[in-house]
Amino acid sequence: xxxxxxxxxxxxxxxxxxxxxxxxxxxxxxxxxxxxxxxxxxxxxxxxxxxxxxxxxxxxxxxxxxxxxxxxxxxxxxxxxxxxxxxxxxxxxxxxxxxxxxxxxxxxxxxxxxxxxxxxxxxxxxxxxxxxxxxxxxxxxxxxxxxxxxxxxxxxxxxxxxxxxxxxxxxxxxxxxxxxxxxxxxxxxxxxxxxxxxxxxxxxxxxxxxxx
Amino acid sequence: xxxxxxxxxxxxxxxxxxxxxxxxxxxxxxxxxxxxxxxxxxxxxxxxxxxxxxxxxxxxxxxxxxxxxxxxxxxxxxxxxxxxxxxxxxxxxxxxxxxxxxxxxxxxxxxxxxxxxxxxxxxxxxxxxxxxxxxxxxxxxxxxxxxxxxxxxxxxxxxxxxxxxxxxxxxxxxxxxxxxxxxxxxxxxxxxxxxxxxx
Numbered sequence: 001x002x003x004x005x006x007x008x009x010x011x012x013x014x015x016x017x018x019x020x021x022x023x024x025x026x027x028x029x030x031x032x033x034x035x036x037x038x039x040x041x042x043x044x045x046x047x048x049x050x051x052x053x054x055x056x057x058x059x060x061x062x063x064x065x066x067x068x069x070x071x072x073x074x075x076x077x078x079x080x081x082x083x084x085x086x087x088x089x090x091x092x093x094x095x096x097x098x099x100x101x102x103x104x105x106x107x108x109x110x111x112x113x114x115x116x117x118x119x120x121x122x123x124x125x126x127x128x129x130x131x132x133x134x135x136x137x138x139x140x141x142x143x144x145x146x147x148x149x150x151x152x153x154x155x156x157x158x159x160x161x162x163x164x165x166x167x168x169x170x171x172x173x174x175x176x177x178x179x180x181x182x183x184x185x186x187x188x189x190x191x192x193x194x195x196x197x198x199x200x201x202x203x204x205x206x207x208x209x210x211x212x
Numbered sequence: 213x214x215x216x217x218x219x220x221x222x223x224x225x226x227x228x229x230x231x232x233x234x235x236x237x238x239x240x241x242x243x244x245x246x247x248x249x250x251x252x253x254x255x256x257x258x259x260x261x262x263x264x265x266x267x268x269x270x271x272x273x274x275x276x277x278x279x280x281x282x283x284x285x286x287x288x289x290x291x292x293x294x295x296x297x298x299x300x301x302x303x304x305x306x307x308x309x310x311x312x313x314x315x316x317x318x319x320x321x322x323x324x325x326x327x328x329x330x331x332x333x334x335x336x337x338x339x340x341x342x343x344x345x346x347x348x349x350x351x352x353x354x355x356x357x358x359x360x361x362x363x364x365x366x367x368x369x370x371x372x373x374x375x376x377x378x379x380x381x382x383x384x385x386x387x388x389x390x391x392x393x394x395x396x397x398x399x400x401x402x403x404x405x406x407x408x409x410x411x
Contacts, residue, residue: 037234037252037406077402078278078343112314112373123312123319152362154280154343163280163342165362165374179314179364179374181342209278209406210236212251 038080041206043190044070047102050199058204062089065194068206069102072157072189076208079156081191083149089198094147098156098188105186113178115168147202156188237275237405239389240266243299246398252405258398264405265299265389268352272407275351279332279344279392281401290395292329293359295351295387302387303328308380315373330359330379332392346377352388357381 008017020028040056047067052059060066072079085094097104116123147168154163162182169175182188193204236252243263247256256262268275281291294301307327313320332344346361359379392403 037236077280078404114312114314114319114374114376152278152343152345154278154364160280160282161342163364165343165345165364167362177362177374177376179362181364209404210252211404212236212253 037210039076039208039210041071041076041079041208043068043206048192050201056205056207058206060085060193060200060202060204062199062201063195064199065192066204067099067102067104067190067192068204069099069190071191071206072153073208074157075211077155077158077211078209079153080207080209081149081151081153082205082207083147083151083193083202084204085147085149085200085202087201088147088195089200092195092197092200094149094200095194095196096151097192097194098162098182098186099190099192100186100188102190104192105182105184105188108183109180110183111178111180113176115174115176117174153191156191159185159187161185162188233409234276235272235407235409237267237272237407239264239405244391246400254403254405255401256403257400259394259400260398261391261393262399262403263296263299263301263389263391264403265296267390267405268348268388269407270352271410273350273353273410274408275348276406276408277344277346277348277390277403278406279346279401279403281333281342281344281399291331291333291399292393292395293332294329294391294393295357295381296389296391297385297387299389301391302381302383302385304383306382308382309377310379311375311377313373313375320375329393330381331377332361333363333375348390351390352386354384354386356384357387 007021009019010017042056043053043058046053046058046069048063048065050061050063051066058068083094097106099105114123149166149168151164151166156162164180165178167177238252239249239254242249242254243265244256244259244261246259247254247262249255254262254264294303296302305326305328307330308325309327309331310323311321311331332346342364344361344363346359349358351357357380361377362374364374
């Protein structure tokens with residue numbers, strides 16, 4: 001077996017190296033690789049005070065609202081979004097709205113959830129909105145501290161209803177899970193997260209699940 | 213030409229990348245009226261049973277399944293699943309299920325044993341399960357199989373609900389496939405299975 005020694009591999013017409021190798025074993029890809037199952041998505045832009053992004057890592061610093069543009073596209077039907085909230089200033093809900101071309105959609109949401117309250121020991125069900133009555137989706141009931149959310153989004157960029165399911169655990173260890181729908185068949189290319197009061201800091205990443 | 217680098221930055225022709233964590237699985241075959249596949253995308257139209265063969269192998273212990281159901285045709289639907297081996301469904305009374313849910317109807321929850329299938333979508337009138345995500349642990353290993361899932365659905369009248377299932381197939385048998393079944397209706401949509409890398 002022969003060994004090709006190189007730092008960069010680049011297509012003749014590409015503007016930058018497609019693959020960069022480091023001497024510690026790292027492989028940096030500028031683009032995507034077929035054959036895998038999931039890709040970290042780099043949004044086209046973000047909006048909101050305290051919101052920045054570097055590659056696919058979207059950083060939130062004391063935000064009240066964070067909009068992510070261009071994270072849903074025709075390459076993927078379904079997505080996984082991880083939201084690591086490292087700090088919230090007060091107990092508040094984390095909400096979300098789908099958006100398109102930089103504009104949030106504020107109608108047509110339904111949602112239902114259940115969580116276990118550590119303080120009461122109760123299993124609590126909540127219907128956030130029924131009959132497309134809600135203007136937003138609300139996730140979790142976080143303590144004013146860390147909250148971790150795994151959100152699966154189905155078909156946001158298709159001309160079909162958009163569904164989402166989420167699992168969350170907050171700093172108190174309260175497990176929470178919810179199901180949501182956006183009842184229109186609008187195509188969405190982005191999403192906005194917000195807190196209902198106070199501010200939130202943390203990191204968001206959007207992963208596209210390969211279609212084929 | 214096993215690998216090609218395109219001018220747009222993409223690298224194609226790679227079947228496996230060391231260091232990645234998840235792969236879209238291409239089944240060896242599918243079965244059922246209205247069921248087709250292209251690469252890892254399994255499509256079904258007006259199907260009553262969607263059978264997928266060769267999707268579980270020794271290359272992966274655990275799998276994630278993403279199911280988009282766009283169109284049951286009418287009425288109450290109840291989507292279930294069965295593991296399968298060598299083209300035959302495991303239909304014995306060996307599935308155990310616990311679930312909890314919330315919807316306009318309030319709380320739901322139950323625990324049952326001795327089921328002949330695992331539940332993907334609970335029975336309910338005029339509901340479309342727009343998205344279901346479930347994991348399958350160790351189906352190709354000769355141990356019991358775990359199937360935790362979470363789904364959201366909306367009714368034609370606009371209501372919404374969620375269901376969490378924790379299910380298990382108790383036999384220590386290896387399976388290479390899975391079937392989805394719908395009772396008293398047909399379903400259309402897509403399904404994809406992702407293998408989580410072992411090492």
